[in-house]
Amino acid sequence: xxxxxxxxxxxxxxxxxxxxxxxxxxxxxxxxxxxxxxxxxxxxxxxxxxxxxxxxxxxxxxxxxxxxxxxxxxxxxxxxxxxxxxxxxxxxxxxxxxxxxxxxxxxxxxxxxxxxxxxxxxxxxxxxxxxxxxxxxxxxxxxxxxxxxxxxxxxxxxxxxxxxxxxxxxxxxxxxxxxxxxxxxxxxxxxxxxxxxxxxxxxxxxxxxxxxxxxxxxxxxxxxxxx
Amino acid sequence: xxxxxxxxxxxxxxxxxxxxxxxxxxxxxxxxxxxxxxxxxxxxxxxxxxxxxxxxxxxxxxxxxxxxxxxxxxxxxxxxxxxxxxxxxxxxxxxxxxxxxxxxxxxxxxxxxxxxxxxxxxxxxxxxxxxxxxxxxxxxxxxxxxxxxxxxxxxxxxxxxxxxxxxxxxxxxxxxxxxxxxxxxxxxxxxxxxxxxxxxxxxxxxxxxxxxxxxxxxxxxxxxxxx
Amino acid sequence: xxxxxxxxxxxxxxxxxxxxxxxxxxxxxxxxxxxxxxxxxxxxxxxxxxxxxxxxxxxxxxxxxxxxxxxxxxxxxxxxxxxxxxxxxxxxxxxxxxxxxxxxxxxxxxxxxxxxxxxxxxxxxxxxxxxxxxxxxxxxxxxxxxxxxxxxxxxxxxxxxxxxxxxxxxxxxxxxxxxxxxxxxxxxxxxxxxxxxxxxxxxxxxxxxxxxxxxxxxxxxxxxxxx
Amino acid sequence: xxxxxxxxxxxxxxxxxxxxxxxxxxxxxxxxxxxxxxxxxxxxxxxxxxxxxxxxxxxxxxxxxxxxxxxxxxxxxxxxxxxxxxxxxxxxxxxxxxxxxxxxxxxxxxxxxxxxxxxxxxxxxxxxxxxxxxxxxxxxxxxxxxxxxxxxxxxxxxxxxxxxxxxxxxxxxxxxxxxxxxxxxxxxxxxxxxxxxxxxxxxxxxxxxxxxxxxxxxxxxxxxxxx
Numbered sequence: 001x002x003x004x005x006x007x008x009x010x011x012x013x014x015x016x017x018x019x020x021x022x023x024x025x026x027x028x029x030x031x032x033x034x035x036x037x038x039x040x041x042x043x044x045x046x047x048x049x050x051x052x053x054x055x056x057x058x059x060x061x062x063x064x065x066x067x068x069x070x071x072x073x074x075x076x077x078x079x080x081x082x083x084x085x086x087x088x089x090x091x092x093x094x095x096x097x098x099x100x101x102x103x104x105x106x107x108x109x110x111x112x113x114x115x116x117x118x119x120x121x122x123x124x125x126x127x128x129x130x131x132x133x134x135x136x137x138x139x140x141x142x143x144x145x146x147x148x149x150x151x152x153x154x155x156x157x158x159x160x161x162x163x164x165x166x167x168x169x170x171x172x173x174x175x176x177x178x179x180x181x182x183x184x185x186x187x188x189x190x191x192x193x194x195x196x197x198x199x200x201x202x203x204x205x206x207x208x209x210x211x212x213x214x215x216x217x218x219x220x221x222x223x224x225x226x227x
Numbered sequence: 228x229x230x231x232x233x234x235x236x237x238x239x240x241x242x243x244x245x246x247x248x249x250x251x252x253x254x255x256x257x258x259x260x261x262x263x264x265x266x267x268x269x270x271x272x273x274x275x276x277x278x279x280x281x282x283x284x285x286x287x288x289x290x291x292x293x294x295x296x297x298x299x300x301x302x303x304x305x306x307x308x309x310x311x312x313x314x315x316x317x318x319x320x321x322x323x324x325x326x327x328x329x330x331x332x333x334x335x336x337x338x339x340x341x342x343x344x345x346x347x348x349x350x351x352x353x354x355x356x357x358x359x360x361x362x363x364x365x366x367x368x369x370x371x372x373x374x375x376x377x378x379x380x381x382x383x384x385x386x387x388x389x390x391x392x393x394x395x396x397x398x399x400x401x402x403x404x405x406x407x408x409x410x411x412x413x414x415x416x417x418x419x420x421x422x423x424x425x426x427x428x429x430x431x432x433x434x435x436x437x438x439x440x441x442x443x444x445x446x447x448x449x450x451x452x453x454x
Numbered sequence: 455x456x457x458x459x460x461x462x463x464x465x466x467x468x469x470x471x472x473x474x475x476x477x478x479x480x481x482x483x484x485x486x487x488x489x490x491x492x493x494x495x496x497x498x499x500x501x502x503x504x505x506x507x508x509x510x511x512x513x514x515x516x517x518x519x520x521x522x523x524x525x526x527x528x529x530x531x532x533x534x535x536x537x538x539x540x541x542x543x544x545x546x547x548x549x550x551x552x553x554x555x556x557x558x559x560x561x562x563x564x565x566x567x568x569x570x571x572x573x574x575x576x577x578x579x580x581x582x583x584x585x586x587x588x589x590x591x592x593x594x595x596x597x598x599x600x601x602x603x604x605x606x607x608x609x610x611x612x613x614x615x616x617x618x619x620x621x622x623x624x625x626x627x628x629x630x631x632x633x634x635x636x637x638x639x640x641x642x643x644x645x646x647x648x649x650x651x652x653x654x655x656x657x658x659x660x661x662x663x664x665x666x667x668x669x670x671x672x673x674x675x676x677x678x679x680x681x
Numbered sequence: 682x683x684x685x686x687x688x689x690x691x692x693x694x695x696x697x698x699x700x701x702x703x704x705x706x707x708x709x710x711x712x713x714x715x716x717x718x719x720x721x722x723x724x725x726x727x728x729x730x731x732x733x734x735x736x737x738x739x740x741x742x743x744x745x746x747x748x749x750x751x752x753x754x755x756x757x758x759x760x761x762x763x764x765x766x767x768x769x770x771x772x773x774x775x776x777x778x779x780x781x782x783x784x785x786x787x788x789x790x791x792x793x794x795x796x797x798x799x800x801x802x803x804x805x806x807x808x809x810x811x812x813x814x815x816x817x818x819x820x821x822x823x824x825x826x827x828x829x830x831x832x833x834x835x836x837x838x839x840x841x842x843x844x845x846x847x848x849x850x851x852x853x854x855x856x857x858x859x860x861x862x863x864x865x866x867x868x869x870x871x872x873x874x875x876x877x878x879x880x881x882x883x884x885x886x887x888x889x890x891x892x893x894x895x896x897x898x899x900x901x902x903x904x905x906x907x908x
Contacts, residue, residue, distance in 0.1 A: 016300055016308040018300040022311065022314030049275075050276050050315035053277060071243060073243055073248070074242065075243070078321070078324055079327065080276070081243040087248055087277070097305055104579075104588070108581070126559050127562070129592070130590075136586040136587040136624070206302075323785065329784060329785075330777075330785070331783075332807050332811060356817050356818050356819070359817040360789075360816075360818055363810050363811075363851070364814055400854075469757065470760060470762040471754060471755065475762065476768030503729075504761075504766055506731050520759040527698060527702070529887075530697040534730070534731075535702065538697065538729045538730075541702055542731040542732070552758075553759065
């Protein structure tokens, strides 16, 4: 059975930042857990594959993988087996992140593998029509992230509000249930508040939290704006 | 500094077999450790990324990753950071396995990243000229595995002895130091003995050990033949 | 401006068959032209890149490329420039064929490039939800081809009629205009007739025509059933 | 049988420049032919796939493809069949250009396909060890092009003479016959003269010729320096 989703939600993508690798991944996840427990807001973390197990053992908040492959157990040296991330403690996975894009038929196949293994599927997209396209494949979460804003500190919710509202509108035509997030450039509480006001259920963040001097404070600012 | 290599050597690739995922990866690594300690033969294990840390904490034998990407820390969601596998406890990595092949310039870049991070580099190749080509890029280990024999139980050392001896000969023309292994179909002690007789320093095995009813016994058979 | 589409339609994919390479590509295109002129049915041909120009000069029926890249003119050695296939005489292109799949965001980008250059976009898909997903990206043609039937001689229209009707239904929810074709295993006039009865506008064929002893006769059988 | 190579040689890569697409590809090839005939220097051109046939019919100088795939005739929609570029009139092909890199085992396989079809194989490399690695796979031509200089107008022969001389030295250890070229930033006759003085047999050029106001004059400047 899939872990339950709660909204509003914040997913923190650790990418391959050194600030979020190894022991520092565990520390960062603990900050996220503290911010989540204090606020009651759903915060999930997406560390690197090698850190999933230690993070999942250290915290009670949900842990996502950053990618999985649409493979079955067997002879796939160097690939990411859905069963392996699940056994390590992940409850979900990012799919098709702009830094790890996959073919259309693979997105479909990975979502099906997620359903088989009870993993939450969070597909990343880059514009409204692509988001709507993905909605037809029935992932649990769709996160729109205009690639040109990733890592800029210019929040999608402020710079491209129409991309967010169009995504909501197009997705809802074909899919009543998918949780819609937005990401790219989210750095301030206000960015989160705007994202929710535009109709999304939360945000996918990375550098805004991971690279912050005090990630806990940033997350508290986010959760304060999310309530 | 790089961990020391010892020959003869056996590397066990766990691939994405369920029999070698999660707790079963740790169990299998313990079998390998027992066989290594009892025999004095160098045995390394290459579990999935998600299992590296738990395996490295559970055993004292060397742990390898199955792949790393030629990336620097930063924005590479879903990729394999050399620093991350190192911090998880890996001392080396497979590179360009036939199930996870990479571009030529990437092989060169990954070997350089290994050197920067003190990771042992083990490049997999499919025929003698390709092995010799790779020898010029100065990896620590070159493992020739004719893809048509992988998973067949027909040992490369018996079916294609000339591929192994040609590899040795061509590699030595340009590289005095690289450890040369052979793999594919290795299932019996005799396959290992033949591999060593042909001049290699050991074997890369997968299903022959992982899928065996009693992996420990198979490894002991290998180590007996390796001495 | 885009060339006009006409239904029912038959697109013949020449793949990389020797029977449809070089002069034999031109001959085959002439057979298709004859069948088209005699029957009044729209038949298009999709030869290899190297044959587009000679084929387009030899026949008056529409010529499609088998793939294009989502690139702008410049430094993309070895890639397929939309402007280049257009200047060679193509009026459209296959996109995301199961033998040449691309990333989701690339499908979106290639369709946009087609619109810029006035090329007809024909996106291949493998199942109904993926077809519906693609419908949101507004290609001119969507062709569903279950990969497991390609090259088998077992027609999709007979073996998986529900895949075809579901595709029609899902696509029409979001897109009123896209021409829907089906492909895989189409070898007999009856397969074409069934495809049309199921609501499609025609078929995408390959080996059923290219590998036939007498491609002209097969195409005439198809056009007879298409009227 | 393979077409004969002659040194010194100049290969002009047309990339996907609009200035070298369609009729303009033919015009540019004619300039190259004129410069070649007047000077007696071997000049080959590498136009896009769609232009190979028209170029090969218009000029007598050698025509290369920009890439081929290591495939056999059959079901490879959208890929580049060696037989197809040959039938279109190409006598050779670039392989592994920095803008179209392939896996190591594919380089080996493509070179073998070239030998089967009698096509000249020209493998592009990015540094001396990679060049030497490739030398073991016995291509006809090895062209070293440091990617950081491509398109800059800063000639490899002047900016990195040691990269060129090291390449020569390492390649010759294992391969007596391969023609070694250098490329990247070649824009003036002096760049060509320097390249030859360093021991290479010629140059691979692109923007320096294609983007020039008067490509013929640039080529004549090159051939004057090449004699």
